[in-house]
Each structure stands twice: as structure tokens, then as C-alpha cells.
Amino acid sequence: MSKHFVYLDHAAATPLDPYVFDVMKPYLKEVCGNPSSFHTVGKQAKDAIEVSRETMARLLSARPDEILFTSGGTESDNLAILGSARANKEHGRHLITTAIEHHAVLEACTYLQKKEGFELTILPVNTFGLVDPDQVAQALRPDTIFVSVMMANNEIGTIQPIAEIGNIIRKFRGSNAFPLFHTDACQTVGTFDLNIERLHVDLLTLNGSKMYGPKGIGALYMRRGIKLQPLQFGGAQERGIRPGTEHVAGIVGLAKAFELVQQDREKENERLVRLRDMLIRGILEHIPKTRLNGDPKKRLPNNVNISFLDIEGEALILYLDAKGIYVSTGSACASASLDPSHVILALGVPYEVAHGSVRFTLGHSTTEKDIEYVLDVLPHLVEKLRVMSPVHVEEKYFT
Amino acid sequence: MNYQQLPQSGKTGDVSSKDGTKSWFYSDIVKDHFFHPRNFMHEDGDTSIYNAIGKVGSPACGDELRVWMKVDPKTECILDFRWQTFGCGSAIASTSMCSVMVTENDGMTLEEARAMKPQDIMERLGGLPARKFHCSVLCDKALRDAINDFYRRIGKPEKIIKEASRMIDPISKVTDHDIEEAVLEGAQTLETVQAKTKVGIGNPGVLPAVEELIRFYREKYFG
Numbered sequence: 001m002s003k004h005f006v007y008l009d010h011a012a013a014t015p016l017d018p019y020v021f022d023v024m025k026p027y028l029k030e031v032c033g034n035p036s037s038f039h040t041v042g043k044q045a046k047d048a049i050e051v052s053r054e055t056m057a058r059l060l061s062a063r064p065d066e067i068l069f070t071s072g073g074t075e076s077d078n079l080a081i082l083g084s085a086r087a088n089k090e091h092g093r094h095l096i097t098t099a100i101e102h103h104a105v106l107e108a109c110t111y112l113q114k115k116e117g118f119e120l121t122i123l124p125v126n127t128f129g130l131v132d133p134d135q136v137a138q139a140l141r142p143d144t145i146f147v148s149v150m151m152a153n154n155e156i157g158t159i160q161p162i163a164e165i166g167n168i169i170r171k172f173r174g175s176n177a178f179p180l181f182h183t184d185a186c187q188t189v190g191t192f193d194l195n196i197e198r199l200h201v202d203l204l205t206l207n208g209s210k211m212y213g214p215k216g217i218g219a220l221y222m223r224r225g226i227k228l229q230p231l232q233f234g235g236a237q238e239r240g241i242r243p244g245t246e247h248v249a250g251i252v253g254l255a256k257a258f259e260l261v262q263q264d265r266e267k268e269n270e271r272l273v274r275l276r277d278m279l280i281r282g283i284l285e286h287i288p289k290t291r292l293n294g295d296p297k298k299r300l301p302n303n304v305n306i307s308f309l310d311i312e313g314e315a316l317i318l319y320l321d322a323k324g325i326y327v328s329t330g331s332a333c334a335s336a337s338l339d340p341s342h343v344i345l346a347l348g349v350p351y352e353v354a355h356g357s358v359r360f361t362l363g364h365s366t367t368e369k370d371i372e373y374v375l376d377v378l379p380h381l382v383e384k385l386r387v388m389s390p391v392h393v394e395e396k397y398f399t
Numbered sequence: 400m401n402y403q404q405l406p407q408s409g410k411t412g413d414v415s416s417k418d419g420t421k422s423w424f425y426s427d428i429v430k431d432h433f434f435h436p437r438n439f440m441h442e443d444g445d446t447s448i449y450n451a452i453g454k455v456g457s458p459a460c461g462d463e464l465r466v467w468m469k470v471d472p473k474t475e476c477i478l479d480f481r482w483q484t485f486g487c488g489s490a491i492a493s494t495s496m497c498s499v500m501v502t503e504n505d506g507m508t509l510e511e512a513r514a515m516k517p518q519d520i521m522e523r524l525g526g527l528p529a530r531k532f533h534c535s536v537l538c539d540k541a542l543r544d545a546i547n548d549f550y551r552r553i554g555k556p557e558k559i560i561k562e563a564s565r566m567i568d569p570i571s572k573v574t575d576h577d578i579e580e581a582v583l584e585g586a587q588t589l590e591t592v593q594a595k596t597k598v599g600i601g602n603p604g605v606l607p608a609v610e611e612l613i614r615f616y617r618e619k620y621f622g
């Protein structure tokens with residue numbers, strides 16, 4: 001075991017904020033009632049949920065009845081897509097999404113395409129991972145009922161022009177109800193002001209485990225008047241759209257976590273951007289044959305995704321792990337399916353670029369010392385693996 | 400034989416897949432070879448002193464492996480074995496271990512080296528996770544390629560053993576090797592092999608043969 005502990009995988013999961021844990025505790029222990037029960041203990045639980053819902057609504061500039069609690073980002077994405085496509089299929093059967101979405105979006109869309117007779121347009125991205133709003137405009141059809149574009153990508157950190165796309169969709173539909181516009185905002189909860197009115201979105205996915213909240217809890221904002229077909233049945237909770245006894249402690253923790261990250265957002269963004277750019281510059285300047293994946297500017301403050309050409313990501317991750325640095329990779333060797341990252345391949349780069357990609361995602365606990373340490377050990381590890389490698393990727397992919 | 404490790408679920412292993420659903424442990428021997436690889440070919444190494452070269456790439460995984468071998472022309476013993484690989488921890492460790500095995504105790508004869516199987520390498524490594532079997536197959540193939548190269552160079556073509564591949568489905572152009580690869584990558588059923596190779600889609604007549612091959616390779620590597 002290394003004496004260092006440098007956790008740089010915050011896009012995968014953030015540690016639970018101790019303050020959030022404190023506010024959750026009573027709902028894991030004393031407040032044992034079922035929110036649907038009529039007695040005092042049940043009501044305490046119910047009240048806690050409703051207060052949390054109001055907090056969420058206030059932070060989104062939405063109304064409490066527009067917030068649904070779910071089990072996380074995947075469920076929120078699935079419910080938004082499957083739920084609205086199925087409930088509204090008589091209005092049209094065309095869906096639009098992008099090539100770099102999370103699997104929770106992409107696989108829900110392709111399921112509808114393969115099994116339920118929907119047509120699907122998957123928009124490409126440019127070499128920085130940006131979606132072109134004009135392409136969205138061109139893809140819109142009278143029978144388009146749903147568009148889903150993520151707010152910022154979890155692998156390469158590229159931030160999409162959501163408000164601009166939202167505006168295009170709003171103009172296109174005029175006085176009609178469709179298409180609906182959904183965005184997965186899981187990676188951006190601590191980064192942006194998520195004012196719904198300014199974003200022009202109809203549905204928005206959030207989850208707890210990316211904002212120093214608990215895992216296994218998420219939320220879906222859905223504009224008033226939108227119809228969703230539930231994915232599960234058997235209760236009136238969450239207006240029958242998401243039945244099942246609520247995860248009370250999770251909900252309380254989610255709202256508190258959301259409140260906290262939004263409070264410190266601007267200061268923390270500034271700090272992270274500085275550390276992020278220090279890491280990016282340090283790597284690109286000191287390690288040859290490296291390439292920044294994603295947009296250099298329109299980028300999450302905590303995301304660094306670099307391809308170390310000629311080497312394979314899983315091997316580098318293990319070397320970093322031995323030094324107490326914890327990161328992730330888009331390499332095929334590290335995926336259960338042996339498929340490389342669909343996001344990096346969508347940038348139009350060869351296979352080896354995805355194979356050698358490593359993602360560092362910074363967070364609250366990351367310090368300048370951590371970055372210095374990474375920059376200190378990384379060049380040697382890359383060098384060590386490169387001397388063992390017979391692959392030499394062409395220059396054009398890293399300059 | 401102890402070459403297959405028990406599968407792990409969740410994040411309990413040394414490493415887990417990027418979607419977090421699978422994880423795997425590496426044995427101490429694997430780690431030792433991975434962190435301290437033996438016999439790799441340095442960039443400025445003099446390749447002209449070797450009299451056989453092998454190369455293999457797995458398009459399915461994007462890996463590439465090259466080996467250089469020095470064989471005593473009289474005894475046909477492997478005197479030196481060097482390698483370079485572009486691959487994961489298992490690929491590096493397997494190749495490193497393979498290089499040790501073929502050169503230890505004055506070196507294997509080419510015949511002995513040919514008798515070696517990927518499982519032997521895995522066993523010496525203390526096991527590899529099932530989804531990493533193909534990484535050790537890779538270096539075994541490179542070794543065989545180098546042996547053939549040696550016989551080619553000394554003018555004994557009759558000693559070359561071609562790994563013949565047989566066309567199974569002429570429509571999707573899938574050979575028995577493709578099916579072998581798919582099984583090694585963890586496809587265990589007709590459906591999963593089809594997902595990887597498209598074999599028999601649009602040519603259902605070949606499916607019985609495909610199923611038989613899947614069974615054959617499953618038994619060969621996992622049985």
C-alpha cells in the first residue's frame with residue numbers, strides 16, 4: 001500500500017459530505033415511520049420528504065410538484081425517456097439523442113428503437129465532443145417527441161450548449177407540446193446554476209452520488225403537465241409515477257447535498273479550474289505524445305481526460321494505483337464487455353486513443369499537493385510502460 | 400489445474416471494470432511480473448542478434464505483441480526471448496512469464512515450446528481472471544509465430560505449422576478463429592458469440608456447426 005491517498009475519480013462517485021451524513025442519521029434510525037402511514041412517525045417522514053422536495057425545487061427554480069425522487073441517475077434517465085416516449089407515442093415516434101450520452105440514455109433509446117417501433121437519430125459530436133445546435137435543429141421533425149442531450153459529459157467533461165438547444169426546441173414546437181427536451185445533469189450539479197427557466201429544459205436528471213450526497217438516490221425534474229408512463233407499479237408514492245416506499249434518509253441527504261454544493265459553487269469552481277489546468281498543462285508539457293480529450297475551454301472544472309498514446313489504460317491505472325492514485329480509463333481492457341469508450345471513439349480518433357485514455361476527476365478534497373504528486377510520479381510510469389510497447393501512434397493524433 | 404480465478408462481483412478486486420460491474424484480482428506473481436517485467440526488448444535493443452520474430456495482434460481488443468527469439472540452430476533450444484506488448488496488466492505479466500518459462504534451465508527446445516499451452520502460463524502466474532484469458536493466448540500465439548519464422552529462415556518449411564483457420568460462415572466471413580476469440584473474450588452462448596461476430600445471422604444453416612465449436616472452445620479453455 002502506498003502512503004499516499006489521492007482519489008481522482010469524483011466523476012464516478014464522490015465521498016459523502018459528513019454534514020450530509022449528519023442530517024440523514026435521524027431518518028436511518030429514530031424516524032422509522034413509513035411516509036404513507038397516518039400516525040405521527042409516518043408524518044415526520046412524509047414532512048421530511050416534502051421539505052426536501054421544496055429545497056430541490058427552490059434550487060432549480062421549479063415547483064415542488066415538478067420534482068420526483070428516484071433511485072439515481074440511471075432510473076431518472078430511463079423514466080424520462082421510456083416514460084415519456086411510451087406515454088406520448090400517439091404524438092410521434094421519433095427520438096433524438098447524441099453519440100456521447102451515458103449508457104442509461106443511449107440504451108433506453110436504442111431499446112425503444114429496437115423493440116417498440118421508435119425511430120432514433122443519434123447526433124455526432126465534433127472532435128472536442130461538442131454537439132452542434134444547428135444539427136439538432138436540422139434533425140427535428142414534426143413527429144419528434146423527445147430530445148435528450150447531456151449537460152456535461154462524464155468522461156471527457158465537455159459542456160454542451162443546453163440553453164441554446166433548449167431555445168431551438170422551444171421555437172420549433174411553438175404552441176405544440178412536443179418535442180420534449182431532457183438533459184442529464186448528473187455531472188454538473190455542483191458546477192452550474194441549474195435554473196430551469198434559463199435552461200429551457202422539460203426534464204432534468206440529477207443524482208446524489210456525484211454531489212457528495214448518498215448513493216442510490218436521484219431526482220427527475222419534470223415540467224408541469226408532462227405525461228410519463230411509470231416503469232413500476234403498486235403505489236401512489238411520487239404521484240404514482242414512481243411508486244414504492246420512499247428512501248427517506250436518501251431524499252433528505254440528496255436535498256442537503258444539493259444545497260451545499262450550490263452554496264459553494266462559484267468559489268469551488270474557481271479553485272478546481274486552477275488545479276485542473278495545472279494538471280493538464282503539467283501533463284501536456286512534460287509527457288510527450290499526450291492528448292487532451294474533450295474541449296479545452298467548455299469543460300467541467302474538475303475533469304481531465306488525457307490519452308497517453310502507445311500505452312494501454314488499464315496498465316497505467318494499476319501503476320498509478322500502486323502509487324496511491326485512483327483514476328479511471330476508457331480502455332477496452334478495463335471494460336467488462338471489452339469495448340473501448342464510446343465517448344472517445346465518437347471524437348473520431350483511432351482505437352488506440354481510447355485505449356490509452358485516462359480520466360482524472362478532481363473534487364473537494366483535491367489539493368495542489370495532490371496534483372504536484374501526480375505530476376511527479378506520472379512521467380516515470382508512462383515511460384516505463386512505453387518502453388515495453390511496440391505501438392507507435394501517428395503524430396497527427398496528438399499535436 | 401489452477402488457471403482460472405473465481406469471478407468477483409462489485410468493487411472487491413484489485414481492479415474493476417469501468418462500469419463497476421466486474422472486478423478482478425491479480426495474484427502476487429502477476430503483480431510481480433507486471434511491476435517488474437522480465438526480458439522485454441528495450442527500444443534501443445539490437446534486434447539483429449535474434450534469428451526469429453513473431454507478431455500478433457488481436458483486433459477484438461486492439462492489443463499488439465511482438466517477440467524476438469534467439470534459437471541455437473544446432474540444438475533448437477531457445478537461448479533468449481524478448482518482447483514488447485501493448486496491452487493490459489495481464490498481457491504484460493503473461494508475456495513476461497512466458498519469456499521466463501521458455502528460457503529457464505538452458506531454454507526449451509522449439510518442440511517443447513510448441514507443446515506449451517496458454518493454460519501453463521496462467522498456472523505459473525497463479526491464475527488469471529476468466530475475462531483475461533485471451534491476454535495469455537496472445538503471447539502463446541506470438542511464440543508460435545516466432546517458431547514458424549525460425550523454420551522459415553533456416554529453410555525448413557516442412558516444420559512450419561500453420562494455424563489453419565476454417566471458414567464457418569461465408570456470408571458473415573466468420574472463421575473458427577473468430578469464434579475462438581469470441582469464446583475467449585467471455586461469450587459462452589450462441590447469442591453472445593453472435594453479438595460479437597454476427598455469425599449465422601442471415602445464414603442459419605451454419606448454426607449447428609457454430610454451436611459445436613462454441614462447446615469445443617469452452618471445454619478447451621474453461622472446461
Ligand code: FES
Nearest residue numbers: 333486487490534
Ligand atoms: S490486453 Fe486487452 S484485456 Fe488484456
